[in-house]
Amino acid sequence: xxxxxxxxxxxxxxxxxxxxxxxxxxxxxxxxxxxxxxxxxxxxxxxxxxxxxxxxxxxxxxxxxxxxxxxxxxxxxxxxxxxxxxxxxxxxxxxxxxxxxxxxxxxxxxxxxxxxxxxxxxxxxxxxxxxxxxxxxxxxxxxxxxxxxxxxxxxxxxxxxxxxxxxxxxxxxxxxxxxxxxxxxxxxxxxxxxxxxxxxxxxxxxxxxxxxxxxxxxxxxxxxxxxxxxxxxxxxxxxxxxxxxxxxxxxxxxxxxxxxxxxxxxxxxxxxxxxxxxxxxxxxxxxxxxxxxxxxxxxxxxxxxxxxxxxxxxxxxxxxxxxxxxxxxxxxxxxxxxxxxxxxxxxxxxxxxxxxxxxxxxxxxxxxxxxxxxxxxxxxxxxxxxxxxxxxxxxxxxxxxxxxxxxxxxxxxxxxxxxxxxxxxxxxxxxxxxxxxxxxxxxxxxxxxxxxxxxxxxxxxxxxxxxxxxxxxxxxxxxxxxxxxxxxxxxxxxxxxxxxxxxxxxxxxxxxxxxxxxxxxxxxxxxxxxxxxxxxxxxxxxxxxxxxxxxxxxxxxxxxxxxxxxxxxxxxxxxxxxxxxxxxxxxxxxxxxxxxxxxxxxxxxxxxxxxxxxxxxxxxxxxxxxxxxxxxxxxxxxxxxxxxxxxxxxxxxxxxxxxxxxxxxxxxxxxxxxxxxxxxxxxxxxxxxxxxxxxxxxxxxxxxxxxxxxxxxxxxxxxxxxxxxxxxxxxxxxxxxxxxxxxxxxxxxxxxxxxxxxxxxxxxxxxxxxxxxxxxxxxxxxxxxxxxxxxxxxxxxxxxxxxxxxxxxxxxxxxxxxxxxxxxxxxxxxxxxxxxxxxxxxxxxxxxxxxxxxxxxxxxxxxxx
Numbered sequence: 001x002x003x004x005x006x007x008x009x010x011x012x013x014x015x016x017x018x019x020x021x022x023x024x025x026x027x028x029x030x031x032x033x034x035x036x037x038x039x040x041x042x043x044x045x046x047x048x049x050x051x052x053x054x055x056x057x058x059x060x061x062x063x064x065x066x067x068x069x070x071x072x073x074x075x076x077x078x079x080x081x082x083x084x085x086x087x088x089x090x091x092x093x094x095x096x097x098x099x100x101x102x103x104x105x106x107x108x109x110x111x112x113x114x115x116x117x118x119x120x121x122x123x124x125x126x127x128x129x130x131x132x133x134x135x136x137x138x139x140x141x142x143x144x145x146x147x148x149x150x151x152x153x154x155x156x157x158x159x160x161x162x163x164x165x166x167x168x169x170x171x172x173x174x175x176x177x178x179x180x181x182x183x184x185x186x187x188x189x190x191x192x193x194x195x196x197x198x199x200x201x202x203x204x205x206x207x208x209x210x211x212x213x214x215x216x217x218x219x220x221x222x223x224x225x226x227x228x229x230x231x232x233x234x235x236x237x238x239x240x241x242x243x244x245x246x247x248x249x250x251x252x253x254x255x256x257x258x259x260x261x262x263x264x265x266x267x268x269x270x271x272x273x274x275x276x277x278x279x280x281x282x283x284x285x286x287x288x289x290x291x292x293x294x295x296x297x298x299x300x301x302x303x304x305x306x307x308x309x310x311x312x313x314x315x316x317x318x319x320x321x322x323x324x325x326x327x328x329x330x331x332x333x334x335x336x337x338x339x340x341x342x343x344x345x346x347x348x349x350x351x352x353x354x355x356x357x358x359x360x361x362x363x364x365x366x367x368x369x370x371x372x373x374x375x376x377x378x379x380x381x382x383x384x385x386x387x388x389x390x391x392x393x394x395x396x397x398x399x400x401x402x403x404x405x406x407x408x409x410x411x412x413x414x415x416x417x418x419x420x421x422x423x424x425x426x427x428x429x430x431x432x433x434x435x436x437x438x439x440x441x442x443x444x445x446x447x448x449x450x451x452x453x454x455x456x457x458x459x460x461x462x463x464x465x466x467x468x469x470x471x472x473x474x475x476x477x478x479x480x481x482x483x484x485x486x487x488x489x490x491x492x493x494x495x496x497x498x499x500x501x502x503x504x505x506x507x508x509x510x511x512x513x514x515x516x517x518x519x520x521x522x523x524x525x526x527x528x529x530x531x532x533x534x535x536x537x538x539x540x541x542x543x544x545x546x547x548x549x550x551x552x553x554x555x556x557x558x559x560x561x562x563x564x565x566x567x568x569x570x571x572x573x574x575x576x577x578x579x580x581x582x583x584x585x586x587x588x589x590x591x592x593x594x595x596x597x598x599x600x601x602x603x604x605x606x607x608x609x610x611x612x613x614x615x616x617x618x619x620x621x622x623x624x625x626x627x628x629x630x631x632x633x634x635x636x637x638x639x640x641x642x643x644x645x646x647x648x649x650x651x652x653x654x655x656x657x658x659x660x661x662x663x664x665x666x667x668x669x670x671x672x673x674x675x676x677x678x679x680x681x682x683x684x685x686x687x688x689x690x691x692x693x694x695x696x697x698x699x700x701x702x703x704x705x706x707x708x709x710x711x712x713x714x715x716x717x718x719x720x721x722x723x724x725x726x727x728x729x730x731x732x733x734x735x736x737x738x739x740x741x742x743x744x745x746x747x748x749x750x751x752x753x754x755x756x757x758x759x760x761x762x763x764x765x766x767x768x769x770x771x772x773x774x775x776x777x778x779x780x781x782x783x784x785x786x787x788x789x790x791x792x793x794x795x796x797x798x799x800x801x802x803x804x805x806x807x808x809x810x811x812x813x814x815x816x817x818x819x820x821x822x823x824x825x826x827x828x829x830x831x832x833x834x835x836x837x838x839x840x841x842x843x844x845x846x847x848x849x850x851x852x853x854x855x856x857x858x859x860x861x862x863x864x865x
Contacts, residue, residue: 001168002154002161002164002165002234002589003165003168004154004156004166004167004213004561004631005104005117005152005153005168005170006075006103006105006167006168006169006174007100007101007152007170007171007332008075008169008170008171008175009070009073009075009100009101009170009172009330009331009332010075010076010095010100010101010102010152011066011076011078011091011094011095011098011101011102011103011743012030012072012076012077012078012079012103012104012105012191013078013082013091013102013103013104013105013106013150014077014078014079014080014082014086014105014106014107015081015082015083015084015088015106015138015145016081016082016105016106016107016108016109016138016143017083017109017111017114017134017135017138018081018114018118018131018132019083019109019113019114019116019117019118019121019124019131019133020107020109020114020128021106021107021109021117021159021162022079022080022081022613023079025035025037025052025105025107025162025165026079027702029165029166029167029427030077030161030167033077034074034076034077034194035065035077035079036065036069036076036077036078036079037079037080038055038058038059038062038078038080038081039079040080041059041061042054042055042058043401044061045057045058045061046056046058055588056162056864059087059090059216061309062078062150063090063091063094064078066078066091066794067094067097067098067418070095070097070098070100071327072092072100072329073807074244074290075169078091078282078415080370081106082133083134083137083138083141084137085141085144085148085492088104088141088145088148088150090327092149092150092170095149095284096149096333096335098331099327099328099331099332099335099336100331100332100333100352101151101152101333102149102150102151102368103150103151103152103154103552104145104150104152104153104154105146105154105156106142106153106155106156107137107156108155108156108157108158109143109158109159110158111131111132111135111521113159114131114134114135116132118131119790121177123268129730129778130292130438134350139802141283142155150663153180158204159826162731168830169475172330172332173307173332173369174307174309174310174311174330174332175310175311175330176256176310176311176312176313177311177312177313177314178314179225180311180312180313180314180318180403180406181223181224181225181313181317181404182222182224182225182403182404182406183224183226183227183312183313183403184205184225184227184315184401184402184403184404184410185226185227185228185229185319185371185389185401185402185403185404185683186199186221186227186228186229186399186400186401187228187229187373187375187388187389187390187391187393187399187400187401187610188229188230188231188260188373188376188390188393188394189228189231189232189233189236189242189393189399190231190232190233190234190235190236190239190262190280190393190394190419191233191234191235191236191237191238191239191241191242191280191283191284191287191394191418192236192237192238192393192394192399192414192418193215193236193238193241193242194237194238194244194415195393195412195413195414195415196242196245197215197245198399198442199220199399199400199401199410199411200226202412203220203224203403203408203410204220204221204222204224205218205219205220205224205226206218206219206220207245208248214241214244215241215244215245215246215248216243216244216248216251216254217245217248217249217251217252217254218248218254218255219252220254224254224805225254225255225256226254226255227255227256227258227310227371228246228255228256228258229258229260229319229320229321229371229372229373229374229389230257230258230259230260230261230262230263230321230341230373230374231260231261231262231263231265231321231373231390232260232262232263232372233262233263233280233284233285234245234255234262234266234279234280234281234283235279235280235283236280236283236393236394236418236419236566237421238287239284239287239288239407239419240287240288240290240291240295240299243299243302244295244423244549247298247302248359249301250293250302256310256319257306258308258309258310258319258320258321258340259303259306259308259309259321259337259340259341260321260373261321261322261342261374262279262280262281262343263303263306263828264303264348265281266281266284266285266303267303267304267555269281269285269302270299270300270688271300273750276616280394280419281650283858287408287618295326297470303321304663308321308336308337308340308341309321309324309329309336309340311329311330311368313404315329315330315367315368315813316367316369316565316641317366317368317369317371317404317405318366318368318369318370318371318849319370319371319372319714320340320370320372320655321340321372321373321374322339322340322341322342322343322363322372322373322374322375323340323341323343323360323372323374323386324336324339324340324370324371324372324389325360325364325366326364326365326368327368327543328340328366329366329370330337332386334528335590340359343357343358343360343374343375344357344358344360344475345358346358347780350423352422352423352718353422354422354442357375357621361383361386361388361640362383362384362444363384364383364384364385364386365384365449365844366385366789367385368385369385369386369387369388370385370386371386371387371389371402371480372386372387372388372389372390373388373389373390373405374388374390375390376390376391376392376395376421376425377390377391377425378391378392378397378398378425378543378679379391380400380409381744382840382842383842384842384844384845385794385841385842385845387402389401389402389409390788391411392414392421392425393414394414394418394419394739395414395417395418395419395420395421396414396416396418396553397413397425398411398412398413398414399411399412399414406589407839412491412526414442419696423671435576435749444843444844445484445843445847446844447474448849449844449847449848450470450473450474450847450848450852451467451470451471452467452470453466453467453470454464454623454852456675456829456848456849457840458828458829458849458852459780459792459832459835460781460828460829460831460832461780461824461828461829462824463825463828463829463852463856465852465855465856466855468858469471469855469856469858470851470855471769471854472858473851473854473855473857473858474851474854476560476561476562476854477561477854480560480561480562481557481560481561481562481702482555482557482563483550483555484843484847485548485549485550485848486538486549486550486554486555487555487561487847488549488554488602488690488833488834488837488846488850489557489602489689489830489833489834489850490536490560490561490826490830490833490839490850490853490854491534491535491559491604491830492784492823492824492826492827492829492830492853493819493822493826493857494754494785494786494787494823494854495783495786495787495816495819495820495822495823495865496786496787496788496816496819496865497509497511497512497515497755497787497788498511498512498514498515498816499511499811499812499814499816500812501812504791504803504808505675505791505809506791506794506798506802506808506812507752507787507788507789507794508642508739508756509526509735509738509739509742509753509787509788510739511788512755512761512786512788513727513729513735513738513755515783515786515808516729516755516757516782516786517729519765519766519782520765520766521727521729521758521759521763521765521766521782522728522729522730523726523728523757523758523759524726524727524729524744524755524756524757524758525701525702525723525724525725525726525755525756525758526725526727526729526738526741526744526754526755527686527704527722527723527724527748527753527754527755527756528722528723528753529749529750529751529752529753529754529787529789530608530684530720530722530751531609531610531750532606532607532608532684533558533559533564533606533607534555534604534605534606534607535556535558535603535605535606535607535683536555536557536558536559536602536603536604536605537554537555537556537575537578537601537605537683537685538554538555538556538600538601538602538603538852539553539554539575539578539579539582539600539601539603540552540553540579540599540600541579541582541583541588541597541598541599542555542599543575543576546600548840549600550589551772553572553576553579554575554578554579555571555599556571556574556575556607560854560857561850561854566606574681574718576681577715578603578683578711578718580714580715581710581711581715581718581719582601582711582714584715585713585714586709586710586716587601587688587707587710588601589709590707591688591691591692591694593692593694594676595692598691598692599691600691600692601688601690602681602689602690602691602761602837603685603687603688603689603708604685604686604687604689605683605684605685605686606683606684606686606720606722606780607681607682607683607684608681608683608720609681611742623668625664625667625800626664626667626668626822627766628630629660629661629664629667629800630661630664630665630668630843633657633660633661634661635652636657637657637658641654641825642655642656659801659804660671660800660801663795663800663801663803664800666795667799667800668719669792669794670792670793670795670796673839678680680695682717682718682719682720683718683719683720683721684719684720684721684722685708685712685719686704686707686708686709686722687701687704687708687761688704688707689706689761689834690834690837690838693838693839693840694727695705695831695833695834695835695838695840697760697761697762697834697838698760698761698762700758700759700760701756701757701758701759701760701762702726702758703760704760705722705724708722709721723745725737725741725826726758742788743823745790746789746791746792746793747790747791749792750790750793751789751790751793752787752788752789752790752793752794753787753788754785754786754787754788755786755787755788756784756785757782757783757784759783761827761831762781762783762831763782764779764780764782765779765780765782766779775804780844781824781827781828781831783823783824784827785821785822788810791803798811799863814832814862814865815862816865818859818861819865820861821860821864822856822859822861825856826853826856829849829850829852829853829856831850832849833846833849833850833853836849
């Protein structure tokens with residue numbers, strides 16, 4: 001058996017004459033979707049697989065599809081004769097364009113067998129002379145494939161060897177996605193052995209020493225793995241000592257290391273190549289001269305084995321010396337290695353004679369966290385989910401490590417300035433342009449991040465945003481919304497409970513409780529549904545603002561991101577009261593981190609009264625209906641009374657109009673409950689969603705309600721309490737009591753209640769799929785809440801006469817599926833946005849999710865639900 005090792009990501013060219021069995025080989029060893037056949041593409045463009053005149057167009061199409069597959073990181077096999085050098089050159093160029101390895105698999109079958117197979121196929125009509133030419137081309141090609149650029153060449157000779165061959169897909173050297181950490185990622189050491197030892201000790205590592213007390217390895221009691229970003233050598237006082245320690249750690253499996261440009265240059269010198277001895281290389285060579293020749297050889301072999309970058313933690317983490325663009329991650333080519341070693345320059349030099357580096361991190365939009373070094377900076381800063389951990393130890397700065405996944409930075413100071421930098425280490429500009437010198441702000445947004453049809457995998461699920469919905473969201477965002485730096489979360493829409501079968505009711509607690517019970521939920525909290533508008537409050541402890549959001553003490557915005565108040569000072573005055581209440585309630589301290597009290601809070605609230613936001617809607621839509629009914633129906637009743645007095649049979653008509661008049665009165669009473677003093681604004685808080693470095697979506701509603709109760713107690717004039725009942729769904733008495741509470745609440749004019757899983761916003765269901773409250777199988781997110789609205793409140797929504805038997809029967813046929821799906825999708829997007837906020841993810845990533853929530857609101861869903 002012949003084992004053919006082929007990289008998991010490669011462009012594989014099958015090479016062989018017609019009849020050599022290429023298509024059979026491809027079917028046996030590769031998935032049908034991985035194989036692109038030239039015959040198939042000729043059929044696609046010419047309706048005839050044997051039409052050689054269509055070959056040009058067929059190969060254009062084949063290369064186009066192959067390029068799409070390679071860009072997506074998918075193994076691609078080209079089934080064609082590939083006997084001409086120009087044909088193979090196109091494939092090698094395509095592989096290089098997408099930074100994948102080109103592989104050739106040659107099927108060398110005797111001409112007689114190829115001819116017998118060809119004669120057995122009705123669709124092959126060429127003469128034997130064609131096969132003779134193909135065999136000649138094959139013999140000429142085999143010896144040139146490696147020179148043409150194929151990184152692997154497998155030659156299978158004869159039918160038996162081809163039949164016995166087995167394809168084994170192998171991972172690229174940079175693919176260590178199975179390693180999940182935790183990791184300690186260490187910046188450029190540059191020969192600073194003492195500082196490296198100090199940093200490892202600070203991180204909790206135990207250092208192993210040889211008989212002469214030299215460090216030769218290290219291990220962490222908690223099984224952490226160190227990852228070095230390269231540039232272990234040059235400039236510092238003990239490059240051999242650093243190499244000895246790191247080599248021992250790598251050999252023991254406690255560390256990984258990627259190549260740095262200084263290692264690369266040192267290797268060239270040790271291998272006898274001509275290099276300019278500068279930038280600290282002379283010091284390293286002098287230090288190595290004092291070491292045994294065996295050590296230098298071992299070090300050269302170690303450096304030679306270093307790769308350009310690593311993909312770790314399922315692809316969520318990438319480590320490269322100078323960083324790596326998203327399209328290069330997990331690829332293998334000279335271009336990828338060059339970028340990983342040296343980064344990218346603009347072609348210019350600065351006033352110090354150094355190349356100006358292109359700020360690739362400013363444009364980074366990859367999902368993976370990229371940790372790198374190479375360009376020293378006084379302090380590490382996150383830029384679009386990338387961070388440089390080279391803090392210039394050899395220049396008198398610090399040696400820094402990033403703890404992953406916690407994102408904690410740990411540094412130790414340099415004992416000396418071992419090497420004077422050509423360019424002084426300067427702090428990043430205060431305008432936020434970052435250490436790389438880009439004029440584009442680090443948190444800059446781009447229309448390309450949110451426009452067009454987009455598919456988003458947000459961790460809790462996936463969402464496809466239609467281009468027209470994105471355009472509608474852009475209209476709102478660009479014209480009406482608050483500053484996107486402050487727009488960190490939007491609340492999801494809320495679906496109603498299942499339609500009730502109770503006499504006279506469209507919605508009822510019986511169905512709300514049944515929905516969650518069927519989803520495997522055993523405990524819920526029923527909260528009073530306020531007659532107000534959903535409000536998101538982001539308040540900073542410092543009225544001047546917070547660096548992550550910008551100047552200002554906070555925002556109060558609607559569920560579509562619009563500011564609630566337009567009058568000068570109204571927002572600031574309310575935020576000041578919220579800030580003072582949080583201080584009086586001790587909430588800043590309760591939510592403190594290791595760095596101190598919380599500096600900002602994100603609250604989910606209801607702003608009362610509803611007329612503060614929707615007075616125009618009440619006046620123009622609801623009041624006009626009531627006014628028209630009250631003007632017309634009494635006059636009609638008077639006319640019918642007069643007709644009845646004259647003996648006309650109008651009793652049935654009068655009864656129907658009398659009921660309509662009574663329904664209009666109930667309708668007016670219902671909407672009037674939403675009219676209040678727009679100046680006497682209060683907030684009813686439901687949850688504390690996030691604060692510094694934390695999302696509280698995983699806390700149960702008991703914790704959230706305890707927090708908001710502190711605010712209500714601190715300032716009852718600003719904060720309105722939310723009445724609630726906690727219900728054990730297995731306790732029939734508790735269920736009956738909650739139902740009675742809802743009946744009394746709605747009979748007194750209340751809007752109704754919202755039923756939520758007590759476990760909290762991030763609760764997941766545990767039962768089999770099929771219940772209305774769940775929207776999926778076990779383990780998926782639950783509906784964050786279902787609303788159960790009162791009978792009289794629903795008159796505002798469905799019209800004064802909706803309780804008439806005929807109308808109620810029709811309404812019971814309403815479909816809730818799309819509304820529930822949209823609620824779950826928006827809920828998941830919101831949770832993901834909170835997660836990104838907690839880790840201080842770049843603005844564009846957070847904004848992408850918030851924007852998607854707003855775009856979902858353009859879905860054609862019945863607005864009455």
